[in-house]
Amino acid sequence: MSAPSGGPAPAGPPLSGAAGGQATREQYDAAEGYCRMLGHAVRFAYCRTGTRALPCARIADCWFERIPIEEFLRRHYTPQELGAIFAPRPGKLESILEIVQGVTARRGTS
Numbered sequence: 269m270s271a272p273s274g275g276p277a278p279a280g281p282p283l284s285g286a287a288g289g290q291a292t293r294e295q296y297d298a299a300e301g302y303c304r305m306l307g308h309a310v311r312f313a314y315c316r317t318g319t320r321a322l323p324c325a326r327i328a329d330c331w332f333e334r335i336p337i338e339e340f341l342r343r344h345y346t347p348q349e350l351g352a353i354f355a356p357r358p359g360k361l362e363s364i365l366e367i368v369q370g371v372t373a374r375r376g377t378s
Contacts, residue, residue, distance in 0.1 A: 291340075291343060291344075293316065293344045294313070296312045296316075296331075296335050296340070297311060297312050297313035297316065298311060298312070298313070299311065299312045299334060299335065300312075301315075301330055301331060301334060302330070303315070303330065304326070304330065305324075305326065312331065312335070315327045315330065315331065320352075322345075322349060322352060322353050323341070323345075323353055325353055325354055325355075325357065327341070327353075328341065341353075
């Protein structure tokens with residue numbers, strides 16, 4: 269297996285599904301993989317919950333070699349949630365400008 273850019277190769281063989289065929293959102297939570305954004309290993313639970321209670325936008329890129337991630341996402345998330353997960357993120361400049369506008373607006377109302 270080749271190493272993903274920016275990190276070590278995934279550890280171990282692909283993971284199998286939940287025992288007894290009972291697929292849950294939590295079934296892979298204990299699995300560990302390398303996070304290219306953070307630069308260290310994290311559990312799948314961290315990627316699945318993210319900061320918005322939705323998975324990280326890079327979840328498919330990071331986990332496709334270890335679990336059937338596309339099937340997992342289709343099974344556990346609505347099309348609307350998938351749209352939110354994979355929606356293009358604003359650029360850094362746009363994010364900074366939104367923060368500045370928010371601070372300016374709050375100062376104007378004080």
